[in-house]
Amino acid sequence: MAAMTRIVECVPNFSEGRDLGKIEKIVAPFRGREGVKLLDYQRDEDHNRCVVTLVGEPEALAAAVLEAMAAALAAIDMRTHTGQHPRMGAVDVVPFIPVKNVTMKDAIDLSRRVAATAAQTLGLPVFLYEDSATAPHRRNLADIRKGQFEGMAEKVTLPEWKPDFGPAGIHPTAGVTAVGARMPLVAYNVNLGTPDLEIANDIARKVRHLSGGLRYCKAIGIELKERGIVQVSINMTDYTRTALYRVFELIRIEARRWGVPVVGSEIVGLVPMAALIDSAAYYLQLENFKSEQVLESRIYE
Amino acid sequence: MAAMTRIVECVPNFSEGRDLGKIEKIVAPFRGREGVKLLDYQRDEDHNRCVVTLVGEPEALAAAVLEAMAAALAAIDMRTHTGQHPRMGAVDVVPFIPVKNVTMKDAIDLSRRVAATAAQTLGLPVFLYEDSATAPHRRNLADIRKGQFEGMAEKVTLPEWKPDFGPAGIHPTAGVTAVGARMPLVAYNVNLGTPDLEIANDIARKVRHLSGGLRYCKAIGIELKERGIVQVSINMTDYTRTALYRVFELIRIEARRWGVPVVGSEIVGLVPMAALIDSAAYYLQLENFKSEQVLESRIYE
Numbered sequence: 001m002a003a004m005t006r007i008v009e010c011v012p013n014f015s016e017g018r019d020l021g022k023i024e025k026i027v028a029p030f031r032g033r034e035g036v037k038l039l040d041y042q043r044d045e046d047h048n049r050c051v052v053t054l055v056g057e058p059e060a061l062a063a064a065v066l067e068a069m070a071a072a073l074a075a076i077d078m079r080t081h082t083g084q085h086p087r088m089g090a091v092d093v094v095p096f097i098p099v100k101n102v103t104m105k106d107a108i109d110l111s112r113r114v115a116a117t118a119a120q121t122l123g124l125p126v127f128l129y130e131d132s133a134t135a136p137h138r139r140n141l142a143d144i145r146k147g148q149f150e151g152m153a154e155k156v157t158l159p160e161w162k163p164d165f166g167p168a169g170i171h172p173t174a175g176v177t178a179v180g181a182r183m184p185l186v187a188y189n190v191n192l193g194t195p196d197l198e199i200a201n202d203i204a205r206k207v208r209h210l211s212g213g214l215r216y217c218k219a220i221g222i223e224l225k226e227r228g229i230v231q232v233s234i235n236m237t238d239y240t241r242t243a244l245y246r247v248f249e250l251i252r253i254e255a256r257r258w259g260v261p262v263v264g265s266e267i268v269g270l271v272p273m274a275a276l277i278d279s280a281a282y283y284l285q286l287e288n289f290k291s292e293q294v295l296e297s298r299i300y301e
Numbered sequence: 302m303a304a305m306t307r308i309v310e311c312v313p314n315f316s317e318g319r320d321l322g323k324i325e326k327i328v329a330p331f332r333g334r335e336g337v338k339l340l341d342y343q344r345d346e347d348h349n350r351c352v353v354t355l356v357g358e359p360e361a362l363a364a365a366v367l368e369a370m371a372a373a374l375a376a377i378d379m380r381t382h383t384g385q386h387p388r389m390g391a392v393d394v395v396p397f398i399p400v401k402n403v404t405m406k407d408a409i410d411l412s413r414r415v416a417a418t419a420a421q422t423l424g425l426p427v428f429l430y431e432d433s434a435t436a437p438h439r440r441n442l443a444d445i446r447k448g449q450f451e452g453m454a455e456k457v458t459l460p461e462w463k464p465d466f467g468p469a470g471i472h473p474t475a476g477v478t479a480v481g482a483r484m485p486l487v488a489y490n491v492n493l494g495t496p497d498l499e500i501a502n503d504i505a506r507k508v509r510h511l512s513g514g515l516r517y518c519k520a521i522g523i524e525l526k527e528r529g530i531v532q533v534s535i536n537m538t539d540y541t542r543t544a545l546y547r548v549f550e551l552i553r554i555e556a557r558r559w560g561v562p563v564v565g566s567e568i569v570g571l572v573p574m575a576a577l578i579d580s581a582a583y584y585l586q587l588e589n590f591k592s593e594q595v596l597e598s599r600i601y602e
Binding site: 277298 | 305308310338340341356400485492545546549563564565566567568570571572573574577578580581582584585586587588589590594595596597598599600601
């Protein structure tokens with residue numbers, strides 16, 4: 001495959017996690033395609049949902065995603081869909097994430113083109129969300145999805161919930177879809193040497209944006225029962241503005257009040273190289289370091 | 302260019318730093334070539350030397366390097382060469398460095414093939430050095446190069462300095478060449494908040510392998526006169542075994558004895574991604590982190 005000079009990541013979520021034949025039809029447009037690389041797809045039977053991770057050149061990626069959306073509409077009937085995860089459509093959500101030589105504005109433009117084309121060619125009502133949202137109350141996916149598939153036919157008749165593209169009513173079998181641009185999420189957890197969940201919850205409240213903490217940090221406390229410890233489970237929503245090391249050190253500072261040690265941390269899934277290099281540069285007190293000094297960034301530029 | 306699945310880096314040093322026409326002829330084989338990417342070349346007029354950095358698939362890289370060696374032999378006459386940097390041949394040294402999906406043994410095998418072919422097709426005497434060396438006294442390039450071009454005709458007649466490949470005498474105009482495999486070097490400096498050079502020298506002695514310190518660490522003290530501070534200037538010869546953060550923290554510990562702060566550090570030139578991620582993982586106490594979790598490593602695999 002030719003090296004990609006501009007890279008966008010896309011993590012579409014489809015509401016099918018049980019029928020392997022259907023899932024294969026949905027991901028088929030991502031295989032063996034110039035300018036697109038399928039990195040991963042994971043299905044969950046309980047959630048009845050499949051999460052795909054792919055990267056590609058903006059235009060090639062958009063074309064592949066639109067094909068997969070059409071395949072999902074052909075394969076999935078939301079009227080008979082059951083599953084634990086909240087969902088509102090056959091193609092539930094399609095986030096575009098700038099990775100390389102692509103600005104957030106580029107990713108927003110791309111998400112709008114995909115949303116408009118999906119509405120036009122598939123008759124699908126589409127909400128723009130996150131950085132692509134057209135109003136503040138539409139930024140948060142959970143707010144858009146509230147009511148789920150079953151409540152959506154009524155919800156989209158409300159003026160404040162008119163879809164950004166496509167028909168004012170839902171698609172009969174595919175519901176509605178959210179398409180948008182966002183920064184990469186980093187799932188980052190910090191483990192505390194105590195079995196006391198209240199301590200993890202207390203620290204989560206102090207470091208997260210919602211209750212007075214760091215701007216791009218969501219956090220809750222959870223128990224790791226088999227290890228007999230607790231964890232501050234974090235979603236970093238913009239590591240370029242709220243750095244991993246800053247959350248880590250802030251948790252360490254808060255844990256001191258309880259005399260509790262930080263016993264480790266973990267990154268779940270994928271993380272952009274820059275998020276870790278940023279932390280290395282902080283601790284090593286690196287002066288004037290440029291990401292172009294990373295050998296791998298030169299090889300693939 | 303097609304994505305490279307196996308990557309070796311090569312940093313050949315040629316004894317020409319003044320004549321741009323000759324330099325262009327030497328680097329020409331690295332341009333526009335499938336499976337090879339020229340990252341950088343820097344010439345120094347005082348040293349009269351040109352250092353090229355390139356990466357490539359093993360076989361494509363070897364073919365390109367052999368062509369450049371032939372071009373250097375045609376362009377350079379060592380009998381009239383002057384320059385400040387020690388040198389023993391027109392193609393002074395050719396190190397191969399494993400970068401991706403290539404073991405050190407693969408890089409050693411590659412260096413031996415290039416050495417044997419250069420000896421056979423160019424009539425060039427070649428020493429294998431570093432990890433490719435055939436005897437302990439031939440590992441260190443400085444030991445091989447001692448006597449320089451002018452002393453080499455006599456040196457290679459000694460049994461312990463018989464070249465590994467090629468004629469027993471020197472090439473009349475190109476001298477001799479060292480070819481070998483080695484780990485990536487990381488040039489890493491730690492700055493101390495004092496103008497006292499003796500403190501930097503003392504700390505350098507304590508952290509470097511030569512005088513009792515860390516195995517894969519070379520270090521000297523130097524003055525940064527314009528900043529009024531001193532620096533421990535380090536060459537990390539195997540960051541996979543002697544980690545950057547370990548040297549950094551050891552220097553901090555030694556600096557305490559003098560009541561001197563570590564004011565920063567710097568990486569000069571290129572550094573493999575893994576060297577920085579390793580340090581991030583140490584400071585963030587990352588559990589079970591795998592390099593495959595780095596998004597960029599997945600895109601280019």
